[in-house]
Amino acid sequence: MPNSFGHIFRISTWGESHGPGVGVVIDGCPPLLSITAEEIQAELDRRRPGQSDITTPRKEADVVEILSGVYEGKTTGTPIGLFVRNTDQRSSAYSEMKQAFRPSHADFTYQSKFGVRDPNGGGRSSARETIARVAAGAFAKKVLALAYGVEIRAFVTGIQRLRAPEIAHFPTLAEVEATAVRCPDLATAEKMIEIIKGVRSEGDSVGGIIQCRIRNAPVGLGEPVFDRLEADLAKAMLSLPATKGFEIGSGFAGTELKGSEHNDRFENRDGRVRTVTNHSGGVQGGISNGEEIRFSVAFKPTATILQPQQTVDLSGQPTELMGKGRHDPCVVPRAVVIVEAMAALVLLDHAMRQAAQNRAFEFPQK
Numbered sequence: 001m002p003n004s005f006g007h008i009f010r011i012s013t014w015g016e017s018h019g020p021g022v023g024v025v026i027d028g029c030p031p032l033l034s035i036t037a038e039e040i041q042a043e044l045d046r047r048r049p050g051q052s053d054i055t056t057p058r059k060e061a062d063v064v065e066i067l068s069g070v071y072e073g074k075t076t077g078t079p080i081g082l083f084v085r086n087t088d089q090r091s092s093a094y095s096e097m098k099q100a101f102r103p104s105h106a107d108f109t110y111q112s113k114f115g116v117r118d119p120n121g122g123g124r125s126s127a128r129e130t131i132a133r134v135a136a137g138a139f140a141k142k143v144l145a146l147a148y149g150v151e152i153r154a155f156v157t158g159i160q161r162l163r164a165p166e167i168a169h170f171p172t173l174a175e176v177e178a179t180a181v182r183c184p185d186l187a188t189a190e191k192m193i194e195i196i197k198g199v200r201s202e203g204d205s206v207g208g209i210i211q212c213r214i215r216n217a218p219v220g221l222g223e224p225v226f227d228r229l230e231a232d233l234a235k236a237m238l239s240l241p242a243t244k245g246f247e248i249g250s251g252f253a254g255t256e257l258k259g260s261e262h263n264d265r266f267e268n269r270d271g272r273v274r275t276v277t278n279h280s281g282g283v284q285g286g287i288s289n290g291e292e293i294r295f296s297v298a299f300k301p302t303a304t305i306l307q308p309q310q311t312v313d314l315s316g317q318p319t320e321l322m323g324k325g326r327h328d329p330c331v332v333p334r335a336v337v338i339v340e341a342m343a344a345l346v347l348l349d350h351a352m353r354q355a356a357q358n359r360a361f362e363f364p365q366k
Contacts, residue, residue, distance in 0.1 A: 005236070006345060008352040009140065013132035017121030021085040024132035026069065028352065029139055031077030033146075040064045040138040044084070046337040047134045049326075052180035054196045055334055056326045059088045064135055075139075082135045086128070100313045100321045104303040111314075127241040127331065130338045137341025140348040149216040150347065154339040156183040156332055157296065158209035159192040170215055170292070182336045200329035203306030207242070207299045208332035210339050214282070214293035214347065220358075221288040221350040228286025229350060230295070236342040237297045242331050245298030249281025264291075297339055299332050 004012040008028045015022030041064055048062040049055055062084050069080030097119040101107040106125035110117040117123060144150035155176045157164045164185040175184040181196065183189040192208075199206050222229030234246040254262055257279075264275035264284070275291055282293035304327040313319045328334065 005239070006349040008356060009345065009349040011132070011136045011345065013129055013136075015129065015132070016118055016123045017086070017126030017128040018118070018123070019086065021083055022128055022131045023067075023081065023083040024136050026080040026082070026136050026139060029069070029075050029077070029080055030143060031075050033075040033139070033143060034073055035070065035075065035139060035142060036073060037064055037066055039142065040066075040082070040135050043134050043138045043141075043337055043341070044131065046177070047131065047334055049328075049334075051334075054180050054193060054200070054329065056328045060086065062131060080139070082132070084131050084135070096321060096324070100319050101311050102303065102321060102323070103309050103311055104300075125241070130240065130335075130341075133345070134337055134341045137337075137344045140344035141340070144344060144348055144351070147351070148218050150214060151216060152212065152214050152340045152343050152347075154210050154212040154336045154343070156181055156189075156192065156208060156336065157211045159183075159195050159330065159332065160206040160208065162188065162191055162195060163209075164188040167211075170213060176336065180333060182333045196330045203323075205302035205305050205327075205329045207244075207301040208330060209296055209298050210332060210336055211294065211296045212339050212343055214343060217282065217288050217290070217293055217347060218351070218354075219288055219290040220354055221347060222283065222286045223350075223353070224286060227350075228283070229288055229293075229346070230281070230283045230286065232346050232350070233293075233295060233343065236346050237295070237339065240297070240335065240338060240342065242299045242302070242335075243297055244300045246295065248283060248293075248295040250279040251281075251296065254279060297335075299335060302328050302331055 003014065004010055010027045012025045044062045044064055048060055050057055050059045065083045067081035067083055069076055069078050097107065106122060107117060110125060121128065141152060153171055153176065155171055159181065164183050167184055171184040176182050179186065179189040179193065181189050181192045183192055195206060230248045233248065237243055237246050250262065262279050264277050264280050266273055267276055275289065278291045280289065281295060282288055282291040304323045306323045308320050308322045311319060311321045
């Protein structure tokens with residue numbers, strides 16, 4: 001199903017940018033998990049529009065409503081329904097898009113595939129759909145934290161050509177949230193904000209890079225061959241709007257090393273097998289090895305810019321289109337929590353698959 005994600009812990013999202021709202025159904029969540037609307041809301045508040053002067057000015061409170069699957073503050077084991085209403089739609093800003101295709105948007109491909117599309121805010125292709133993923137991710141994050149002590153932290157490491165220095169420690173949430181751009185290196189964060197404000201004043205946009213780190217992930221998550229952990233993480237990240245690249249561990253830089261330099265040597269550290277280095281990014285043979293999982297995701301510049309652009313209309317005739325509406329000059333800062341949510345969904349699904357495969361039956365041993 002194209003609008004569903006996961007195997008045992010499975011989500012299905014629905015809704016459009018300018019429709020009544022966006023929702024998600026979570027299937028497979030363990031029962032008796034204590035969770036409140038406030039905990040879900042805390043995650044959504046990190047994603048919502050209008051939170052700083054470098055994001056879209058669209059004003060949405062993004063208040064979550066729990067429709068089913070939670071009783072007296074605990075999950076019941078039945079499908080969980082969550083809904084966030086749209087309250088600040090301005091569809092008039094998209095009237096010209098009904099007849100013309102926006103460059104680098106999904107307008108042309110949706111029209112070609114389905115023969116129809118919702119032009120208001122991009123409809124289903126809008127990043128507003130990610131509300132559902134963040135809401136579901138709140139459940140996955142909590143299960144992982146309680147069951148394994150897993151911590152997931154994403155943060156911005158690059159905006160356009162500017163790169164932050166390597167963050168040696170595992171950043172705290174407070175460090176990430178200290179600035180609007182969500183880069184833990186404060187000196188770099190200030191420069192990133194200047195870049196975003198600069199392109200915004202020109203009616204233009206920029207992209208960037210988010211790094212995600214996961215610690216305390218248990219050994220053994222991931223399946224051989226097709227459902228390798230890094231393959232599922234890559235699919236999850238590249239399913240996000242505006243993503244154009246994924247790398248794990250040493251990534252492309254690893255191609256510059258020799259095997260003798262790149263191999264992660266094992267050692268016995270306090271009775272536990274560990275690796276001395278972590279070029280593998282916490283995954284070997286498609287399976288987590290207990291080290292910190294590290295990957296990065298590249299986001300392209302926001303496709304809607306407030307400048308005239310050449311395009312074609314529905315009949316293929318040349319025309320000029322001027323972007324309107326309220327858009328982020330850079331989607332990267334608001335995408336941090338979305339990357340965390342998708343990472344949590346992948347890890348929890350694999351943890352539940354691992355438990356189902358290895359703990360469901362006990363066979364007598366000779």
